[in-house]
Amino acid sequence: MTVSKxxxxxxxxxxxxxxxxxxxxxALHLGELSEQLGYVLKRAQLKVFENFLRCVASLQLTPAQFxxxxxxxxxPGRNQTEIASTLGILRPxxxxxxxxxxxxDLCARIRSTNDRRSHILVLxxxxxxxxxRAKKLVATKHEARLNEVLGAANREALIAMLSKIANEF
Numbered sequence: 650m651t652v653s654k655x656x657x658x659x660x661x662x663x664x665x666x667x668x669x670x671x672x673x674x675x676a677l678h679l680g681e682l683s684e685q686l687g688y689v690l691k692r693a694q695l696k697v698f699e700n701f702l703r704c705v706a707s708l709q710l711t712p713a714q715f716x717x718x719x720x721x722x723x724x725p726g727r728n729q730t731e732i733a734s735t736l737g738i739l740r741p742x743x744x745x746x747x748x749x750x751x752x753x754d755l756c757a758r759i760r761s762t763n764d765r766r767s768h769i770l771v772l773x774x775x776x777x778x779x780x781x782r783a784k785k786l787v788a789t790k791h792e793a794r795l796n797e798v799l800g801a802a803n804r805e806a807l808i809a810m811l812s813k814i815a816n817e818f
Contacts, residue, residue: 697795704790708783713738714750715787718780721756721770728767729758755779 682688701712710718713736720732733743747770750756755776758768772780796804 700794701787701791704794705783705786708779708786710779710783714746715780715783717746717750717770718755718772718776718783721772722777722780725771726769728761728764729770730767732770750776 679688698712701715705715716736717732717738720735721727724732729743729747730740733740736743738746747756747758751758753775754773757771757773759771761767761769799807
């Protein structure tokens with residue numbers, strides 16, 4: 650079959666679907682893709698991130714920025730390399746993220762007294778306030794929605810399973 654005949658055949662199928670009132674996007678079958686754990690995890694991650702962004706839209710924080718602020722709060726005196734490594738963020742991406750957070754006066758880099766090549770991360774007063782509001786929004790909206798969808802037992806089981814993959818895979 651030539652390309653033009655293939656295009657004609659595709660157009661006929663599309664037209665017949667429209668004539669039948671079907672949405673062509675609904676007609677797609679994922680086949681074995683729907684059984685692939687990586688694909689399903691990625692789709693779930695996208696939905697979770699979309700919800701997170703909606704819940705904290707007023708604060709203009711990404712999930713990664715929220716994670717950085719949380720780690721800085723929970724680990725005072727730690728340097729930016731340790732924070733980036735823990736979160737699995739590449740150095741160039743982390744530096745750009747810190748630049749953004751610093752320009753918004755949410756955190757600051759302070760030269761380490763132990764190693765002048767290293768920078769300690771600290772939250773500013775504004776950063777502490779934004780993080781407090783973000784934690785409340787995440788708990789009351791984002792995590793609450795996940796708990797609603799999963800239920801407490803499934804949530805705990807999912808965290809355990811995903812942690813096992815993250816730690817052992």
